[in-house]
Each structure stands twice: as structure tokens, then as C-alpha cells.
Amino acid sequence: MGQFRLLLSTAVLCVMTACSGSSHFSAGIDSNNSAAGSQNAGITLVSKNTEPAAANTETHTIAALPANKLIALTFDDGPRPYVLFGSKEAAHPAPGLADVLDKNGIKATFFVVGWRLTPKTWGEPRHEENIGVTCLDAAQQLIRRGHELEDHTYSHLELRSQERKNGEPWVRRDVDRGAEAIKAVTGAQPRYVRPPDWIITSEARHDLEHQGYRVLTISPENPVALRDVNSLDYLCAGKAVGCPKPSLADAVLKQVEQREKKGTFTHILAFHELSTTAAIMPQLITELKARGYRFVTLTEYMKLVGAKPGETVVKQQAAATSGPVLPR
Numbered sequence: 009m010g011q012f013r014l015l016l017s018t019a020v021l022c023v024m025t026a027c028s029g030s031s032h033f034s035a036g037i038d039s040n041n042s043a044a045g046s047q048n049a050g051i052t053l054v055s056k057n058t059e060p061a062a063a064n065t066e067t068h069t070i071a072a073l074p075a076n077k078l079i080a081l082t083f084d085d086g087p088r089p090y091v092l093f094g095s096k097e098a099a100h101p102a103p104g105l106a107d108v109l110d111k112n113g114i115k116a117t118f119f120v121v122g123w124r125l126t127p128k129t130w131g132e133p134r135h136e137e138n139i140g141v142t143c144l145d146a147a148q149q150l151i152r153r154g155h156e157l158e159d160h161t162y163s164h165l166e167l168r169s170q171e172r173k174n175g176e177p178w179v180r181r182d183v184d185r186g187a188e189a190i191k192a193v194t195g196a197q198p199r200y201v202r203p204p205d206w207i208i209t210s211e212a213r214h215d216l217e218h219q220g221y222r223v224l225t226i227s228p229e230n231p232v233a234l235r236d237v238n239s240l241d242y243l244c245a246g247k248a249v250g251c252p253k254p255s256l257a258d259a260v261l262k263q264v265e266q267r268e269k270k271g272t273f274t275h276i277l278a279f280h281e282l283s284t285t286a287a288i289m290p291q292l293i294t295e296l297k298a299r300g301y302r303f304v305t306l307t308e309y310m311k312l313v314g315a316k317p318g319e320t321v322v323k324q325q326a327a328a329t330s331g332p333v334l335p336r
């Protein structure tokens with residue numbers, strides 16, 4: 009029955025599109041085929057279950073795609089007011105990242121650095137433009153606009169070498185301090201941690217997960233849908249050495265397309281708060297929307313895709329039986 013429906017839908021789509029080979033269609037159909045039996049909740053044919061949102065002029069395009077295509081946009085290293093809100097200087101023009109997201113109705117997730125959330129902090133004075141807004145004010149703005157703040161540690165030091173130097177408790181303390189700084193702004197305990205450069209020992213990761221944190225990773229040990237997509241946007245900042253060609257937006261879209269071909273239609277995209285990243289966001293968002301993607305915060309993403317804080321992603325079964333322990 010499922011197969012019959014698939015053939016039927018494909019045939020219908022071929023009629024509607026004349027099997028034009030447009031990237032939207034071919035990606036959707038190929039992926040549906042290859043993903044048959046996948047556990048990804050988004051992999052369903054939607055000829056009968058097209059959501060009301062799809063009932064517009066693009067119905068034929070959206071109907072070809074999995075019903076639940078999700079993107080969690082995430083940005084590390086802030087809050088950086090000049091990136092979020094822009095400035096009069098040509099180097100950091102307005103609109104900033106926060107305005108771009110607002111304009112597109114997108115709620116994103118910001119992995120912020122704890123030290124920035126201390127009073128009277130405007131960023132790194134040597135490298136970052138002071139636009140008269142503190143990082144703390146910027147964080148409060150982000151919350152007011154419906155974004156999510158998560159933990160990128162307090163110090164932003166590389167955790168593995170710090171663990172070697174200062175022992176594992178130092179790592180947990182640094183993550184906890186980051187969480188406390190965020191909680192002081194949001195009133196809520198952050199649940200997700202992205203270690204700087206994703207570098208952390210497995211012992212420290214397990215320890216944090218035991219404390220109720222969920223540690224984001226690019227490790228191939230994890231299911232693809234729960235693995236960060238490294239945008240490589242940091243290569244496009246400053247002297248832009250190694251910035252993906254032909255453009256950052258195209259390179260990210262290519263990664264998304266490659267994941268789609270393997271049957272994955274949900275993606276956590278990892279970016280940084282950089283002016284160069286803010287500049288490509290309008291184009292990237294437009295392209296992803298055209299592919300049928302919906303944008304959610306990381307918490308929503310995890311709810312929909314399946315991982316809960318405190319679970320060890322690699323061994324979800326085992327962790328689920330013991331239950332998460334939340335930090336105090």
C-alpha cells in the first residue's frame with residue numbers, strides 16, 4: 009500500500025512537473041524513496057495529509073516533500089550586539105542578525121558565552137565594535153523576541169586542554185557558570201551545551217549528561233539528525249581564508265542536500281555570531297523556506313526529533329531508564 013502510494017504520488021508529481029529535475033522535486037522524491045522505513049518522523053508521503061499551510065500556490069512543490077522538514081538555526085559565541093543589531097559602520101551594517109530573523113518570523117537558538125552576560129560588558133574591546141548596547145541588554149532583547157539561549161560555557165576556553173590542566177570538575181564548573189549566567193537573564197535553566205569547537209573528552213561529556221545537560225556534537229557516533237551541521241562560517245570571517253566556495257550559503261545548502269539524499273530532513277545548523285554570517289542569512293533562509301523547511305528552536309527541534317536533555321545520544325535506551333538528573 010505504502011509503495012503503491014509512493015508510485016502514485018511520484019507519477020502525479022511527474023505529470024505536474026513534467027519530471028523537470030528541479031532540485032526541489034528530485035531531492036524530495038529521491039529521498040522519500042531511499043528513506044522508506046527510516047525512523048525519521050518527517051519521512052512520510054503527504055499526498056493525502058498535506059498540511060493546511062501547503063494549500064497555496066506552491067502546493068505541488070510542498071506536497072512532494074516530507075511533511076516535517078525542520079531546521080534549528082543556532083549561533084555561537086555571542087551575544088555580540090554589533091552583529092545582532094548592526095551599526096552605522098559599513099563593516100557591520102544594519103539590519104543585524106536579530107532583525108533578519110524577526111523579519112522572517114524565525115526563532116533561533118543562541119549558544120552564548122557566560123562572561124559576556126556580566127554587567128557593563130560590551131564584548132571584546134579590541135575586536136568588537138561598541139554600539140552602545142551591552143551583551144546583557146542584547147541577551148534580554150533576544151529573549152524578548154522569542155529566541156532561546158543555551159550554554160557555550162562561561163570562559164569559552166577549550167575544554168579538553170583545560171580538563172588536562174585543571175581536572176574534570178573544572179569543566180563542569182565552567183559549564184555550570186555559563187548556565188547560571190543564562191539563568192540570571194532568562195529565569196530558566198539552559199539544557200543544551202555546545203563545547204567550544206565541539207572539543208570535550210567523553211568522560212566530561214558523560215558527566216555533563218549525567219547532570220542533565222545535553223551535549224551537542226559533530227561526532228559520527230550520533231544519529232545524523234542529532235549531529236550538528238558545521239557551517240564552517242568561521243572561515244569566512246576576518247581574512248576569509250578557506251571560506252567555502254562559491255559561497256557560504258551554497259555550501260550549507262549543499263550539506264543539507266547531501267543529508268536529504270541519505271533520508272535526513274531535520275538539521276541543526278551551527279553558525280557563529282559573525283557579520284559575515286548575518287549577511288548571508290536572508291539568502292539562506294529564503295532558499296531553505298523554498299525547500300519546504302520550517303524553523304524551530306533547539307528545544308522544539310529535540311521535542312520533535314526525539315532526544316531529551318540528559319539522555320546520552322549514543323545510548324539513548326540506557327539513559328532513558330535512569331532518567332535525567334537536573335543540575336541545581
Ligand SMILES: [Zn+2]
Nearest residue numbers: 084085204205
Ligand atoms: Zn565558540
